[in-house]
Amino acid sequence: MSVSPEPPFLHACRRLPTSHRPVWFMRQAGRYMPEYRAMRARHGFLDLCKNPDLAVEVTLQPVRALGVDAAILFSDILVPVEGMGVHVEFAPGPVISDPVRTRAQVEALRIPDPQASVPFVLETLRRLRGELAPETALIGFCGAPWTLANYLVEGGGAKEFTRMKRLLYEDPAAGEQLLQKLAATNAAYLAAQIAAGAQAVQIFDTWAGLLDPDDFARWALPYVQQMIAEVRRMTAAPIIYFARDAWGAADSLRSCGADVLSLDWRVPLDLARRTLGPDLAVQGNLDPATLFAPWPVLRERADRVLAAAGNAPGHIFNLGHGILPETPVDNVRRLVEHVHSWRP
Amino acid sequence: MSVSPEPPFLHACRRLPTSHRPVWFMRQAGRYMPEYRAMRARHGFLDLCKNPDLAVEVTLQPVRALGVDAAILFSDILVPVEGMGVHVEFAPGPVISDPVRTRAQVEALRIPDPQASVPFVLETLRRLRGELAPETALIGFCGAPWTLANYLVEGGGAKEFTRMKRLLYEDPAAGEQLLQKLAATNAAYLAAQIAAGAQAVQIFDTWAGLLDPDDFARWALPYVQQMIAEVRRMTAAPIIYFARDAWGAADSLRSCGADVLSLDWRVPLDLARRTLGPDLAVQGNLDPATLFAPWPVLRERADRVLAAAGNAPGHIFNLGHGILPETPVDNVRRLVEHVHSWRP
Numbered sequence: 001m002s003v004s005p006e007p008p009f010l011h012a013c014r015r016l017p018t019s020h021r022p023v024w025f026m027r028q029a030g031r032y033m034p035e036y037r038a039m040r041a042r043h044g045f046l047d048l049c050k051n052p053d054l055a056v057e058v059t060l061q062p063v064r065a066l067g068v069d070a071a072i073l074f075s076d077i078l079v080p081v082e083g084m085g086v087h088v089e090f091a092p093g094p095v096i097s098d099p100v101r102t103r104a105q106v107e108a109l110r111i112p113d114p115q116a117s118v119p120f121v122l123e124t125l126r127r128l129r130g131e132l133a134p135e136t137a138l139i140g141f142c143g144a145p146w147t148l149a150n151y152l153v154e155g156g157g158a159k160e161f162t163r164m165k166r167l168l169y170e171d172p173a174a175g176e177q178l179l180q181k182l183a184a185t186n187a188a189y190l191a192a193q194i195a196a197g198a199q200a201v202q203i204f205d206t207w208a209g210l211l212d213p214d215d216f217a218r219w220a221l222p223y224v225q226q227m228i229a230e231v232r233r234m235t236a237a238p239i240i241y242f243a244r245d246a247w248g249a250a251d252s253l254r255s256c257g258a259d260v261l262s263l264d265w266r267v268p269l270d271l272a273r274r275t276l277g278p279d280l281a282v283q284g285n286l287d288p289a290t291l292f293a294p295w296p297v298l299r300e301r302a303d304r305v306l307a308a309a310g311n312a313p314g315h316i317f318n319l320g321h322g323i324l325p326e327t328p329v330d331n332v333r334r335l336v337e338h339v340h341s342w343r344p
Numbered sequence: 345m346s347v348s349p350e351p352p353f354l355h356a357c358r359r360l361p362t363s364h365r366p367v368w369f370m371r372q373a374g375r376y377m378p379e380y381r382a383m384r385a386r387h388g389f390l391d392l393c394k395n396p397d398l399a400v401e402v403t404l405q406p407v408r409a410l411g412v413d414a415a416i417l418f419s420d421i422l423v424p425v426e427g428m429g430v431h432v433e434f435a436p437g438p439v440i441s442d443p444v445r446t447r448a449q450v451e452a453l454r455i456p457d458p459q460a461s462v463p464f465v466l467e468t469l470r471r472l473r474g475e476l477a478p479e480t481a482l483i484g485f486c487g488a489p490w491t492l493a494n495y496l497v498e499g500g501g502a503k504e505f506t507r508m509k510r511l512l513y514e515d516p517a518a519g520e521q522l523l524q525k526l527a528a529t530n531a532a533y534l535a536a537q538i539a540a541g542a543q544a545v546q547i548f549d550t551w552a553g554l555l556d557p558d559d560f561a562r563w564a565l566p567y568v569q570q571m572i573a574e575v576r577r578m579t580a581a582p583i584i585y586f587a588r589d590a591w592g593a594a595d596s597l598r599s600c601g602a603d604v605l606s607l608d609w610r611v612p613l614d615l616a617r618r619t620l621g622p623d624l625a626v627q628g629n630l631d632p633a634t635l636f637a638p639w640p641v642l643r644e645r646a647d648r649v650l651a652a653a654g655n656a657p658g659h660i661f662n663l664g665h666g667i668l669p670e671t672p673v674d675n676v677r678r679l680v681e682h683v684h685s686w687r688p
Contacts, residue, residue, distance in 0.1 A: 162668060
């Protein structure tokens with residue numbers, strides 16, 4: 001009887017040695033892939049998220065096409081807030097027609113049971129675990145409270161996100177209750193994803209860079225710490241935190257409680273590893289635009305990332321942010337091969 | 345006979361002690377002020393930039409209303425590229441109908457004589473020096489080559505700025521020639537501004553954060569260094585460099601050659617001063633959104649910035665980015681008074 005080996009991705013999350021450097025990409029399922037565009041031509045974005053047949057297929061497309069070390073659930077960070085009582089549409093960016101701006105609205109938000117609110121996500125993950133080869137990890141994800149709160153209060157994307165800050169300035173109790181409810185909702189959501197088959201989870205804090213380091217320590221960090229602590233109580237699955245554009249808050253990042261910090265391209269990984277110490281793995285951080293470069297340039301930039309990450313275990317190769325829509329698929333595929341064949 | 349005292353702002357740029365902490369704001373002339381909105385109701389944005397009567401008036405509005413320590417020329421970083429042969433409109437963001445995307449287009453760009461290409465800017469500065477009290481400094485400015493190149497190649501603003509990087513990946517010589525021509529144009533532009541009366545100049549690198557630290561050292565830094573060296577050859581006027589969202593490239597920032605680094609809110613000023621050393625003054629870095637906060641919150645955030653900047657000379661209070669359009673003027677005025685009355 002043989003035991004299936006743990007995927008190299010999970011080994012790297014735990015800072016254990018791996019036979020090759022694991023790699024996956026944020027937004028690896030998306031518009032740059034012809035298979036994905038073919039699906040989107042027939043189905044709306046939320047249909048892809050909510051129909052397990054479609055979500056499984058879209059999640060698997062980049063695994064088949066690229067040979068990455070992990071699949072990440074196809075969904076959106078706003079999907080679980082629907083169960084809180086917030087209606088979300090995509091046109092194509094998120095639109096919340098009734099933004100959450102008053103204390104009464106915050107108080108009315110529910111903390112849903114994910115089994116009832118997002119059964120399709122859990123079914124998608126269960127099926128994916130049956131489809132994936134044992135060496136390919138399955139990643140679940142959610143948004144961080146700070147980032148989600150900004151969308152809920154603005155009513156979608158914005159040129160300048162100021163409304164959530166203004167709520168916190170003017171009615172801190174209401175703003176903090178919103179963050180609290182988002183933390184509770186998403187902690188339960190991550191726990192349910194892990195119970196359904198996700199082997200690791202990533203928390204996306206896309207708008208962390210809106211905060212100065214003190215406000216990050218006040219409005220982002222505690223809610224992420226709380227989520228991580230709640231998930232930890234039920235599982236040892238690795239937790240990745242992606243606080244985009246927040247390297248100035250490195251002291252906070254060090255204490256977030258995650259196993260892995262995902263970093264954008266603005267910070268050199270050698271500095272990051274020195275600053276974060278030996279207890280955190282790192283993920284990242286190639287500039288997504290380099291995937292448009294001719295191969296020698298792309299290879300040179302990838303080698304810089306690999307070299308900066310160093311030879312100690314605990315690096316997962318990724319981009320500093322999501323794959324851009326018009327990225328040439330061949331470059332992505334070639335990059336995966338290169339990272340896999342790279343040896344220190 | 346008495347000699348007029350040098351404005352405190354200039355003293356701080358040179359890291360000399362001042363009787364109070366000098367303060368001004370990026371975009372201090374703008375839509376948040378009723379006086380400005382009244383002007384814009386009658387004149388187009390470029391008319392305000394190109395008519396010295398109007399530009400002088402708009403530049404002086406915040407000095408009168410707020411009591412800041414410096415006036416900054418009212419203009420736009422794209423104004424001097426018109427003389428290079430690039431047609432720019434504002435609708436309201438910049439629109440370049442014929443983006444610069446080929447080597448032939450780059451080669452066709454001229455390096456204009458500012459006396460011929462932007463006489464209205466120089467006339468505006470000459471008049472402003474006559475209008476301003478001796479304790480109020482006059483700041484000129486330009487865009488950094490990297491940031492300007494991105495606008496020229498994209499044809500204006502963009503959700504993702506990738507075209508300039510792609511030009512540099514695919515035809516480095518053409519991309520570098522564009523950066524080179526922008527550096528030469530803007531060095532001459534700054535020198536002319538100083539000759540016309542600007543007592544300090546700021547170089548805005550709004551899109552520095554698009555670059556990882558290695559690419560920053562390759563595509564942003566050398567051209568800024570070259571500009572600074574050229575301006576230095578003719579004047580000792582302080583030079584401020586604002587590399588937004590580029591703290592990960594701190595090693596490069598330290599060697600840019602400027603007198604003052606302007607920093608966004610993402611980096612704590614105490615860390616910045618420790619990292620940058622005693623030879624650079626710092627400017628910044630209050631989160632612009634805090635100007636929407638009730639006074640006790642705004643004061644607490646301002647005090648944090650003042651305390652983090654420390655007591656050594658060489659701090660100019662400012663925001664981490666421009667004033668936001670709907671900012672309450674009373675908060676800005678009160679903040680100026682508070683900064684002026686603050687003592688370590």
